[in-house]
Amino acid sequence: MEKLNVKQQTDKALGRLRTLRDDIRVRIHLGGMDLQDTLRDLEARMDTAERTAKHASEELLVALQNLETRFVQLGDKIAARVTEVGCKDKTACTH
Numbered sequence: 001m002e003k004l005n006v007k008q009q010t011d012k013a014l015g016r017l018r019t020l021r022d023d024i025r026v027r028i029h030l031g032g033m034d035l036q037d038t039l040r041d042l043e044a045r046m047d048t049a050e051r052t053a054k055h056a057s058e059e060l061l062v063a064l065q066n067l068e069t070r071f072v073q074l075g076d077k078i079a080a081r082v083t084e085v086g087c088k089d090k091t092a093c094t095h
Contacts, residue, residue, distance in 0.1 A: 013064035
């Protein structure tokens with residue numbers, strides 16, 4: 001029963017990662033090459049995680065949660081950069 005629970009949690013974590021990845025892909029063209037390199041690295045790690053997900057374990061779940069955190073951090077960096085670029089023209093800022 002625990003194996004099934006870990007498998008369900010793994011599937012949900014992979015789903016969240018796919019959503020984050022797809023959102024970042026849409027916004028990445030506004031960022032620089034460093035953000036694109038970071039995304040490629042995270043995507044490679046995600047590919048590895050997806051291949052090993054069929055052997056769900058607690059260790060994999062922790063790794064997926066850490067990867068999810070890194071995707072969120074990359075999304076935050078992109079948002080900050082977009083805000084920074086957009087606010088160089090003071091009339092574009094709402095604050």
